[in-house]
Amino acid sequence: MNIVYTDNNATTKVAPEVVEEMMPYFADLYGNPSSMHSFGGNVGKKLQEARERVADLINASPVEIVFTSCGTESDNAAIMAALELNPEKKHIITSVVEHPAVKNLCSYLEKKGYELTCVPVDREGRLDTELLYDTIEKKADQIAIISLMWANNETGVIFPVEKIAKKAAEKGILFHTDAVQAIGKIPVDVQSSPVDMLSLSGHKIHAPKGIAALYVKKGIKFAPFLKGGHQEKGRRGGTENTASIIGLGKASELAKKHLNEMDTRIRGLRDYLETGLLAKIPASSVNGERNNRLPNTLSIGFDAVEGESILLLMDQTGICASSGSACTSGSLDPSHVLMAMKVPFESAHGTIRFSLSTYNTKEEMDHIIATMPPIIKRLRDMSPFWKK
């Protein structure tokens, strides 16, 4: 059975070019980049090249890139550094639709005594910037950090990071953005959107799992999350994951090259898939602001059916996607993102997320468009909530 992989917001295929770039650094060029000998030192030089490539993707300086082990570590490192360096400030601003890496850390900190403002979103997933700016005005001197995602993993809705960054800078408040989903899908430029810290993750852009980075703007004070050796200029202890860092560097170079294709061909495929499904399946609806989304993401709800059942029937045909339903998340409620957007239960439980990459083809979209209607019909035929 051919696999049609449309779950790229979950993880991506490691690009063959990335694998090729990494291979020598496992068994042959295994030196420690911190060593005095040139066998190790040469690996250090290759790491520098990777750092330049990652920096180039987001228009930063290489010295501003700190390599970490995953997006979650980057998010934790950013927020904890802000709290450690501003012990007198006890207020944190985030949103109701953040990834668990930020959401659950902030809930934990709230229990530890921090005051938390979770900015709500509307029915389209748009951030309530009025409430955000109002809180910034009123509590500027108490806010340790604002942490908001650049784009949402489930709906693809993009937050106005540029405006928020400028507003935060005016007030002298640290601003961190989880850009894990935005990177490689839309242009991310830390010069035009002057954020203080930014998280990105390798496995969302065709690098391996277990490698990520945190951008820390020059001049920002930083306290390491992993305290240890002098690596990463004292900003992250631990021997560098050399092969994976080199892989992330190559993947960043490729991601920059593919931005235009994302915006054109992949956006076209996503729209083609969306139009096809909406036309062929009655009582289906798109979640999230349609003209302000990542070009690769489609969150679509099918009324009166349940996500796990849909995914398992799709699995029978080789199509990989995700759902916003309770049964697949480990919780019993549908996704916190869809609930925060007040998507009705009727379609939230039956929401499927398709997320594309540059490896997807039109033939695959045609296969999905042909496969989905009978699956939804089959489940609706047995649903007590489906009104024919």
Place this chain on the structure above:
Amino acid sequence: MWEYNEKVKDHFLNPRNVGEMKDANAIGETGSLSCGDALKLFLKINKTNRIVDASFMTFGCASAVASSSALTEIIKGMTLEDAEKLTNDDIADYLGGLPKEKMHCSVMGQDALRKAIRSYKGIEILAKPGNTVCECFGVTDLEIIETVKQNNLKSAEDVTFYVKAGGGCGKCVEKIEEIVESVLAEA
């Protein structure tokens, strides 16, 4: 990922007795859209109080569909007296076991069956007895106590797996723990 055994998969992919029954003389409904699963059970009961036909309509995950399908197979031909004694464990056992966190699907089957029989006998189904503990899924203290006793549950997490209580906002988890502890203390 699929974590269902072959029998559960089979009942999900090839469900038995699906669909509305026009000439049913007993119907039991349980669950809701907001809960994420619901079952409507149709029965045809003859004059000697035997279930001669059964069918279902289900909204929910694979194990909800499989549990409903299994339930209809089990009860066809059963007397009402025997059917009233059927438990969620019988349904799960028939399927060769369900993942722990999906046991509530078998509970849903038991609940729909009992409601159908009560409606046939003309017993009015009153509002759930007891006081609501879990607001998210509308579960009362008496239901939790009964489920804990019937299935020898040991923790609040077990209760969530069986009747969903505590699996939404989580505010009632402490209360559920207290109930479980009091039942265990009695035993």
